[in-house]
Amino acid sequence: MMRDCFASLATTGLVLAVAACSSAPTKLAEQQSTAKEALAREVREELQIGREMSAKILGYYGVEKKNPAKTQYVQLVGNSLAAIYGRPELNYRFAILNSPTVNAYAVPGGYIFVTQGLLKKLQNESELAAVLAHEIVHVNQRHMYQQIRPKRDVSASESMVRMMSRGASDIGNNLFLIVQHGMKLLLEEGLGKEKELEADSMGVVLTAAAGYDPNAYSRFLERCEKEESNLKVEGASVGFKERLAMVRKTVAENGLTAQSSTINTTLAARFTAAIGRTP
């Protein structure tokens, strides 16, 4: 009897162990599926916010329409970077804003803007790539989305409103306020020193990884530093001196080097052709 009990327990244990083994992959698959769904939901929110913000930025500044080749060139440079370090779930879009200020913007979902004023300040394709890389990092690190995204902990009444209105998204009916917050950060307050320096640092690594000159961004920032009093640049809360120090440190620590001069000739030629100036 006792032996039968042990035998029975052993059999039960074996069955449980086998059950546990077979359920482990299922549980892992379920966890992966849940994580994927959560990520997809967040990306949809990013796109929803990004599209609204982009429409407002385009309406506020106006978009370059006279020279489609110029816009096409910015898109090609931007997408060359995004092809290497783009989030696969996003399409990256680039546009030129009709503003004389020296500035660039990125909003959630992969919408990136550069001003006419900024393009006038750039001297070659590597500098343009460095500026766009900085903005791509903001998108990929979700710098703005993390600051303005809807809170996950909501009251029961708010959950009910969301359920009745939109359902799937946590944004629900708060889109207007979220977008307003985002516009304020983008055009008035900035994302803060830590995020700007991170975008500078990672942007330089991306620039080099794409095959551009990693020192191009330093040269651009040096010129900005000299003209600081006349410029209004994104991340103005961070001094150019500090940004330069971070960029130079990144280049040195990561062993980033420039491409051959032959390639630089190609880059210079097509920058001149598209932007219309000799560097």
Place this chain on the structure above:
Amino acid sequence: MRRSQLLMVVMALSAGAALGSDPLYVQSEQAQLRAEANAQAVSVATLKRAEKVDPVTDKGMWVKVSWKNKQGWIHRLFLSPNQPIGQNALLEDTDETLQKSARKRAPAYSVAASARGLMADERKRVGQDKYRADYEALEQMENRAPAAADMQAFRAEAHLGGGR
């Protein structure tokens, strides 16, 4: 310690804190697995997007990983804790046009504002917006992506690509 130095330390620490035992995925088109934590170090292997790697340790912005019986360093820029998802996962919500979503918007705000018990002045603010939206320009921006062949030629002309 100067503020900038302190910030760099904080950034490095916060980056390091994100490294756990969970697997990481190659986020970029491709990434070089290098023998040392430096872009000039010898490449041990070239990993493609979505490859799974296991983190071992980290050093600054570089992560030492193990992958198929090999170990090496990849820059943190090219790794993500999220398994890359394709655009298909998003398709279910993208059939809604901008105009349709804009039509939904106005009445929805007032419902939300009253349900959340917003004060009168907040309700007034919700009804105002100093930035005029241009959805036509947005649609043009979304529909004017460069053709794949143009992209390929543009990158090939200057030998762009690779990943560090």
